[in-house]
Amino acid sequence: FYNLNNFSNDIFISDEIIDNNSHKKGLKIINNTHYLLSFTVENEKLSHHYDMDSPIKIKFNDTYINGKVVGIKIDDKNTHISILCEENFELFKDLRFVKLELINFSTKTYEIPKKSIINKDDQDGVFVKEASGIIKFYPIEKLKEKDKSVLIYAGIDGKIKVNDKEVKTISAFSDVILNPSAVKEGDLIN
Structure with a gap:
């Protein structure tokens, strides 16, 4: 055939x-x-x-x-x-x-809860628990807001542009803190 x-x-x-x-x-x-x-x-x-x-x-x-x-x-x-x-x-x-x-075009995104997003120095981002247990701020780029969540850009090789500078953003396996008001950057948690 x-x-x-x-x-x-x-x-x-x-x-x-x-x-x-x-x-x-x-x-x-x-x-x-x-x-x-x-x-x-x-x-x-x-x-x-x-x-x-x-x-x-x-x-x-x-x-x-x-x-x-x-x-x-x-x-x-x-x-x-x-x-x-x-x-x-x-x-x-x-x-x-x-x-x-x-x-013709697609963008890799992650969906995260709105409540996990904070603003630090006029930059939206999230707190992530690193493998060492230390809390670190990662900037994000919002693409679309939904009712209770936000689609964010995954970046190119895990990096996004912030003020014309490439910075690391979250990855698929990032441990995003859902209640950012309970922690601050540099905290050590289990």
């Missing part, structure tokens, strides 16, 4: 008329361990350049799916991309045409 090792960059995606009000372009090839999705994106909507074998992320309904580019063809107006996916097969197995969202 198909051989991914010999997959051509010159794949042609034909127009399919689904009903009188719907006109879609696309192709889906599936087996039980992986599936291939092909779609077309207008060049002006792409903010990222994709190459063969580069990772790619799409969104279907509320599910994010990682894939790998296995075919790409660029013309004057559109980029035709074919991707190989190995996860969330059950979402697509019975569907022929699906509406996908290509994720």
Whole structure:
């Protein structure tokens, strides 16, 4: 039926008329361990350049799916991309045409409780218990506030910019103090 090792960059995606009000372009090839999705994106909507074998992320309904580019063809107006996916097969197995969202940009974030955030020297941050038990202040960069929590930027290699200077922020395994009014920087706790 198909051989991914010999997959051509010159794949042609034909127009399919689904009903009188719907006109879609696309192709889906599936087996039980992986599936291939092909779609077309207008060049002006792409903010990222994709190459063969580069990772790619799409969104279907509320599910994010990682894939790998296995075919790409660029013309004057559109980029035709074919991707190989190995996860969330059950979402697509019975569907022929699906509406996908290509994720051009994503940011790694952490979600922390609002009550753990303090302001020190006009900088938002949190107290973290270090491995030694000493309390230390770490600056944070808020991205989005929710009802009782805040999404903060994870930084690049664990660092964010504060006053044009790169400083260390919290990591995935930081022991954030939930009640910062009960401690102060430099305290030693168990």
